[in-house]
Amino acid sequence: MGGDLLQQVVNSFLIGSVYALVAIGLTLIWGVMNIVNFAHGEFLMIGMFIAFWSYTLLHLDPILSIPICAAVLFILGAASYRFIVSKVMTGPILAQLVVTFGLSIFLANLAVLLWTPDFRLIEKPLLNGTWTLGNVQLSIPKFVASLGSVLVSAGILLFLRKTKTGKAILAVEMNRESALLVGINTERINALSFGVGAALVGIAGAFLSMYYYIYPQVGGLFGLISFCIVALGGFGSIEGAFIAGILVGFVQTLGGYYFDPAYKYALVFLVYLITVWIRPQGLLGW
Amino acid sequence: MAVEIINGKYDLNLPLAKTEGLPDLGGAKIEMVWADTKGEPKNGQAEAERVVTQDGVVGVIGAYQSSVTKTASQATERLRVPYVCSDSSSPTLTERGLKYFFRVSPHDGIFAHDQFNFLKDLERIKKQKVQSVALLYENTEFGSNVGKQEQKYAQEYGYKVVEDISYTANATDVTSEVGRLIKTNPDVLMHASYITDAILFTKTFKEMGFNPKGMLTMAGYIEPGYLPAVKADGDYIIVRSTFALDLAKSKPLVGKVNELFKKKYGIDMSENAARSFTAPFVFADAINRAKTTEPEAVVKALHDTNIPGDQVIYPWKGVKFDPQSNQNIYATGTLVQIQNQQYVTVWPFESAAKDLVWPFPAWKSRK
Numbered sequence: 001m002g003g004d005l006l007q008q009v010v011n012s013f014l015i016g017s018v019y020a021l022v023a024i025g026l027t028l029i030w031g032v033m034n035i036v037n038f039a040h041g042e043f044l045m046i047g048m049f050i051a052f053w054s055y056t057l058l059h060l061d062p063i064l065s066i067p068i069c070a071a072v073l074f075i076l077g078a079a080s081y082r083f084i085v086s087k088v089m090t091g092p093i094l095a096q097l098v099v100t101f102g103l104s105i106f107l108a109n110l111a112v113l114l115w116t117p118d119f120r121l122i123e124k125p126l127l128n129g130t131w132t133l134g135n136v137q138l139s140i141p142k143f144v145a146s147l148g149s150v151l152v153s154a155g156i157l158l159f160l161r162k163t164k165t166g167k168a169i170l171a172v173e174m175n176r177e178s179a180l181l182v183g184i185n186t187e188r189i190n191a192l193s194f195g196v197g198a199a200l201v202g203i204a205g206a207f208l209s210m211y212y213y214i215y216p217q218v219g220g221l222f223g224l225i226s227f228c229i230v231a232l233g234g235f236g237s238i239e240g241a242f243i244a245g246i247l248v249g250f251v252q253t254l255g256g257y258y259f260d261p262a263y264k265y266a267l268v269f270l271v272y273l274i275t276v277w278i279r280p281q282g283l284l285g286w
Numbered sequence: 287m288a289v290e291i292i293n294g295k296y297d298l299n300l301p302l303a304k305t306e307g308l309p310d311l312g313g314a315k316i317e318m319v320w321a322d323t324k325g326e327p328k329n330g331q332a333e334a335e336r337v338v339t340q341d342g343v344v345g346v347i348g349a350y351q352s353s354v355t356k357t358a359s360q361a362t363e364r365l366r367v368p369y370v371c372s373d374s375s376s377p378t379l380t381e382r383g384l385k386y387f388f389r390v391s392p393h394d395g396i397f398a399h400d401q402f403n404f405l406k407d408l409e410r411i412k413k414q415k416v417q418s419v420a421l422l423y424e425n426t427e428f429g430s431n432v433g434k435q436e437q438k439y440a441q442e443y444g445y446k447v448v449e450d451i452s453y454t455a456n457a458t459d460v461t462s463e464v465g466r467l468i469k470t471n472p473d474v475l476m477h478a479s480y481i482t483d484a485i486l487f488t489k490t491f492k493e494m495g496f497n498p499k500g501m502l503t504m505a506g507y508i509e510p511g512y513l514p515a516v517k518a519d520g521d522y523i524i525v526r527s528t529f530a531l532d533l534a535k536s537k538p539l540v541g542k543v544n545e546l547f548k549k550k551y552g553i554d555m556s557e558n559a560a561r562s563f564t565a566p567f568v569f570a571d572a573i574n575r576a577k578t579t580e581p582e583a584v585v586k587a588l589h590d591t592n593i594p595g596d597q598v599i600y601p602w603k604g605v606k607f608d609p610q611s612n613q614n615i616y617a618t619g620t621l622v623q624i625q626n627q628q629y630v631t632v633w634p635f636e637s638a639a640k641d642l643v644w645p646f647p648a649w650k651s652r653k
């Protein structure tokens with residue numbers, strides 16, 4: 001019993017922390033721009049493909065291609081904002097809603113066109129295998145992905161709290177007009193936040209690619225779960241997204257193990273519904 | 287490729303291969319209209335309606351996912367257009383009493399039955415005793431019906447079902463499912479999945495060290511993308527099949543068809559491709575005999591279908607439909623095992639191409 005529980009707790013944390021990193025990117029974009037990035041799952045997919053191609057073509061292990069994933073996704077995110085999203089920021093709310101949705105469909109189909117719908121796996125990542133600690137099997141790539149996700153999440157929080165640019169992002173998140181008044185270039189902050197949000201999910205993609213299969217539709221369920229995490233944690237709250245990500249990992253894994261695997265995602269959405277019923281602004285939202 | 291063979295002239299022992307087009311319809315050629323369902327049941331219905339009402343097709347084939355075939359064939363039934371399916375395997379498809387729907391390939395009831403016959407043979411011939419099984423299946427049309435069939439046969443054959451897990455297809459993480467399997471420690475795992483789950487489960491089995499004596503699986507594990515993704519981690523898993531390239535030894539037609547296939551697509555024929563291959567021949571043969579594309583006449587001709595075993599690329603006695611259910615009564619399955627990243631026939635034991643590896647070698651003992 002003890003061993004089983006410990007194993008499932010470990011598994012919960014391993015998946016939850018990666019969810020958290022994916023969701024933090026999404027919540028950042030939402031917080032700053034009040035735009036739901038429906039293409040977030042596809043950004044994740046592109047991050048995974050970049051890691052895959054870096055491995056296949058440049059023989060670069062995913063752990064080493066993290067900077068490439070982050071950089072490419074940063075550019076992709078900032079460009080998506082500059083050339084697509086910014087055009088509808090002042091338009092009707094419906095246009096703001098559907099624009100990223102359209103982008104997601106475009107990216108998923110572009111990936112099918114470029115890379116076929118086949119499944120890929122990074123065959124021999126540098127970090128491979130399992131540690132056995134007592135009764136617990138700890139997958140090394142999952143452990144590293146989880147640890148990396150926690151570190152990157154902490155890093156982004158420090159960046160937002162301690163740097164001038166980070167503080168400017170938070171200022172825009174709190175009150176766009178006031179931020180404009182004190183001389184913050186909000187357009188630049190928008191593009192930057194979109195870029196950073198995308199870079200974060202790109203990093204998550206590199207981590208996931210160490211042990212997860214890669215194909216054009218891989219972003220779907222991850223995207224959906226990250227929306228749920230963002231709402232659960234409170235729209236725009238980085239800490240909230242982190243806590244909610246871990247929570248979802250626990251609900252899903254322990255619920256699947258002790259209750260019934262068929263309902264594990266239903267349980268996740270049930271917890272979400274109950275939370276927003278009691279606290280509509282989410283756990284740490286305001 | 288099947289349509290090319292029907293429309294062109296090929297020296298192959300397949301229906302209508304040696305003549306150009308349909309000889310009894312003045313050499314008429316078959317024209318294909320494609321519809322992409324993206325594996326979604328709602329698209330199955332919409333696309334079936336589109337090809338019938340807009341493109342005016344005289345018959346419908348295909349749909350890999352049983353859930354898609356289900357909605358698509360309901361649409362064609364309403365529109366009174368014949369449908370020949372050789373891909374989907376959910377037993378319920380031919381239990382609905384549809385008049386225009388025919389299935390060439392075996393269904394999961396037959397496959398599930400095979401799995402338990404295999405376990406009995408294992409005990410009888412190889413003296414390997416199996417007592418408990420765990421059932422694991424994805425929760426759509428295909429998987430949940432396999433689960434039901436396996437439950438039924440397990441009781442009938444006297445095997446103890448120690449775990450019965452239905453899970454969400456396309457899950458992001460399956461550690462809780464595998465955790466439950468490890469806890470109950472079954473002799474044999476029976477897994478019905480599509481490809482995404484098959485890949486994820488294989489990785490998780492290895493990572494968490496799940497070592498039953500045998501893994502009997504369906505569908506996902508034999509899709510063309512599976513082995514390229516998991517490579518050697520797929521070894522020793524047993525999959526239900528209707529086809530394997532090693533059939534060429536006893537059936538030269540298989541080798542010839544695969545040669546053509548390889549020339550055209552650059553890869554060997556997979557089990558999925560082989561299954562899809564037959565529906566166009568069955569259809570064309572019926573239309574040719576009906577001498578018209580009028581639906582009622584084609585349905586009647588389909589009922590009279592009698593394609594001999596030497597004209598199909600599977601180890602069957604041929605194609606002949608049950609007058610009630612429209613299921614091919616000669617369709618049977620085999621079991622293949624992945625050995626050195628190849629699918630080889632291992633059961634029925636008398637037609638095995640290679641010896642079965644049993645029990646499943648523990649993950650830790652492999653390189």
